[in-house]
Amino acid sequence: EPEVTQTPSHQVTQMGQEVILRCVPISNHLYFYWYRQILGQKVEFLVSFYNNEISEKSEIFDDQFSVERPDGSNFTLKIRSTKLEDSAMYFCASTGAPYEQYFGPGTRLTVT
Amino acid sequence: DQQVKQNSPSLSVQEGRISILNCDYTNSMFDYFLWYKKYPAEGPTFLISISSIKDKNEDGRFTVFLNKSAKHLSLHIVPSQPGDSAVYFCAASLMEYGNKLVFGAGTILRVKS
Numbered sequence: 001e002p003e004v005t006q007t008p009s010h011q012v013t014q015m016g017q018e019v020i021l022r023c024v025p026i027s028n029h030l031y032f033y034w035y036r037q038i039l040g041q042k043v044e045f046l047v048s049f050y051n052n053e054i055s056e057k058s059e060i061f062d063d064q065f066s067v068e069r070p071d072g073s074n075f076t077l078k079i080r081s082t083k084l085e086d087s088a089m090y091f092c093a094s095t096g097a098p099y100e101q102y103f104g105p106g107t108r109l110t111v112t
Numbered sequence: 113d114q115q116v117k118q119n120s121p122s123l124s125v126q127e128g129r130i131s132i133l134n135c136d137y138t139n140s141m142f143d144y145f146l147w148y149k150k151y152p153a154e155g156p157t158f159l160i161s162i163s164s165i166k167d168k169n170e171d172g173r174f175t176v177f178l179n180k181s182a183k184h185l186s187l188h189i190v191p192s193q194p195g196d197s198a199v200y201f202c203a204a205s206l207m208e209y210g211n212k213l214v215f216g217a218g219t220i221l222r223v224k225s
Contacts, residue, residue, distance in 0.1 A: 004155070006155075030209075031209055031210045033212070035213075041217075042215050042216070042217050042218075043156065043201065043203075043213075043215040044215075045212040045213065045214070048210050048211075048212055050209075050210050055210045056210070056211075056212060058212075091155050091156070093155075095209070095210075099144055099161070099205065099207055099208075099209065099211075100146060100158045100161055101146075101158070101213060102158060103148075103155035103156045103157070103158075104155050105153075105154050105155045106153075106154070106155045108153075
């Protein structure tokens with residue numbers, strides 16, 4: 001069964017460094033998302049992406065964040081200058097039809 | 113942001129019995145609701161969904177009930193199995209492609225054998 005994959009599973013970085021989290025959505029899906037879950041908190045929406053454009057973004061998704069679909073398979077989330085509070089699990093999701101979103105296993109980002 | 117609430121942080125049920133997980137929402141614009149199951153160190157796994165034109169949707173052991181007037185939904189698992197032990201998240205959305213999911217805080221279900 002097709003699934004969303006994410007790499008790396010765990011990323012440790014120093015404050016102020018740039019990180020890129022990678023996702024391969026399900027191949028025939030058209031809508032892509034990033035969510036995050038800070039330890040002990042809810043899963044929060046960051047951004048949605050369709051047709052090579054951001055469809056919607058949350059207040060969390062400020063100028064330090066960017067997303068890109070550099071080729072036909074990958075979908076990336078870049079954090080330009082990481083802060084301690086960016087430490088979280090980051091989940092990629094995709095949807096085709098009808099409306100259910102399918103999530104990847106997540107990347108645990110630890111900022112030290 | 114309290115648009116989707118799961119007021120029970122945890123639930124413990126005996127194997128073979130029914131598990132009932134509850135969820136309330138405040139935004140009457142939501143018209144699509146989903147339940148996800150999550151194991152530690154894994155991503156949420158889609159379980160079952162329901163649109164606001166229905167009041168019940170069933171898939172095997174899982175049934176979701178929607179009460180629009182009360183802005184309440186519930187997930188019933190019958191019979192509960194030890195492998196069902198996980199965190200269950202309720203999520204709400206607008207029934208359009210590309211819309212974000214708004215999640216509840218989750219309920220930890222423990223099924224005792």
